[in-house]
Amino acid sequence: KGWSGVEALSGIPGSVGATPIQNVGAYGQDVSQTITSVRVFDRELREVRAFTAEECGFGYRWSRFKEVLGRYVVLEVTFRLGTDGETGSPIAYAQLAGALGVEQGTRVPSKQIREAVLALRRSKGMVIDEADHDTWSAGSFFTNPVVAPEDVPEGAPAYPQPDGTVKTSAAWLIDHAGFKKGHTPEGLAGRVSLSTKHTLALTNRGEGTTEDLLVLAREVRDGVEAAYGIVLVNEPVMLGVEL
Numbered sequence: 234k235g236w237s238g239v240e241a242l243s244g245i246p247g248s249v250g251a252t253p254i255q256n257v258g259a260y261g262q263d264v265s266q267t268i269t270s271v272r273v274f275d276r277e278l279r280e281v282r283a284f285t286a287e288e289c290g291f292g293y294r295w296s297r298f299k300e301v302l303g304r305y306v307v308l309e310v311t312f313r314l315g316t317d318g319e320t321g322s323p324i325a326y327a328q329l330a331g332a333l334g335v336e337q338g339t340r341v342p343s344k345q346i347r348e349a350v351l352a353l354r355r356s357k358g359m360v361i362d363e364a365d366h367d368t369w370s371a372g373s374f375f376t377n378p379v380v381a382p383e384d385v386p387e388g389a390p391a392y393p394q395p396d397g398t399v400k401t402s403a404a405w406l407i408d409h410a411g412f413k414k415g416h417t418p419e420g421l422a423g424r425v426s427l428s429t430k431h432t433l434a435l436t437n438r439g440e441g442t443t444e445d446l447l448v449l450a451r452e453v454r455d456g457v458e459a460a461y462g463i464v465l466v467n468e469p470v471m472l473g474v475e476l
Contacts, residue, residue, distance in 0.1 A: 235316060236315065236316060236343065237314060237322050238322070239314065240262070240347045240350070241259055241261055241329065241347075243347040243354075244350060244355075244359065246372070252268075253291075253298060254296060254299060255295060256295060259350070260325075260326040260350055261324065261325030262325075264312075265291035267312045267314060269311045269312065270283055270284065270310075271283070271284050271307060271310050272308045272310075273298070273306060273307050275304065276305070277301075281308065293376070293379060320340050321340045321346060322340065323337075323339065323340055324336075324338065329353065332349045356430065358370070358436075359372060366436055366438050366439060367436055369437040371468075372468070373434065374434065374450060375453075375465040375467060376403065376466050377400050377401060378464075378465065378466070379394060379399070379400045380398060381398060381399070384399075384463065385399050389402060389406065389409075403465055404432050406461055406465070407433065408432050410456045410459075410460040412427060412452075412453050412456060413427070414431070414432055415428070416432075418445075421448065422438075423438050423439065423440055424441040425437055425441040425448075427449070435449055450467065450476055451476060
């Protein structure tokens with residue numbers, strides 16, 4: 234239809250109602266850039282409420298809805314999309330720009346962005362495929378850390394934030410802390426491992442349990458902290474267990 238604003242989010246599994254909870258984003262686009270309002274059922278007040286985008290308190294993988302998990306049931310999300318799909322959105326993410334063969338900031342038609350994003354996600358095992366255990370994951374397991382400029386390891390990607398902090402790459406930290414693609418904890422072969430395509434995905438190889446996955450997650454988290462002094466934070470919400 235020639236619309237733009239969410240094309241870089243193509244291929245993300247889940248429901249529309251989940252997107253404002255943690256301000257879902259990928260490849261330089263976040264839903265906070267296009268959401269105008271969210272209608273919810275407040276389980277505490279027992280009433281339907283509506284929040285503007287500003288009232289949602291969006292941040293990096295954050296919103297007011299994560300402050301008290303389980304309080305709000307999302308009923309409706311309103312997006313305002315652009316009508317410039319033919320001219321497209323500026324490419325903000327370096328890897329996506331590289332896949333498209335353009336410089337960052339270049340405008341590319343939405344259809345081309347979507348196709349490139351889906352290809353990138355498939356190459357990382359991030360598009361669900363029952364036959365591919367690399368896709369048996371919760372997506373990116375750790376958020377990209379936001380740290381003080383002096384705490385960014387030498388050589389790590391650095392993305393300055395408006396408040397003076399710097400966002401770096403969890404995948405880079407994991408890899409450079411010694412956890413390579415396909416890493417498997419001792420004794421858990423055939424159960425869980427890092428994806429063979431992408432270090433940020435923790436995957437079930439067919440026989441894994443929740444506890445197996447937590448063993449892998451703790452090993453990676455603790456290894457990165459030991460190497461760089463940065464504590465990775467899990468992105469999936471956990472119920473009944475702790476990392």
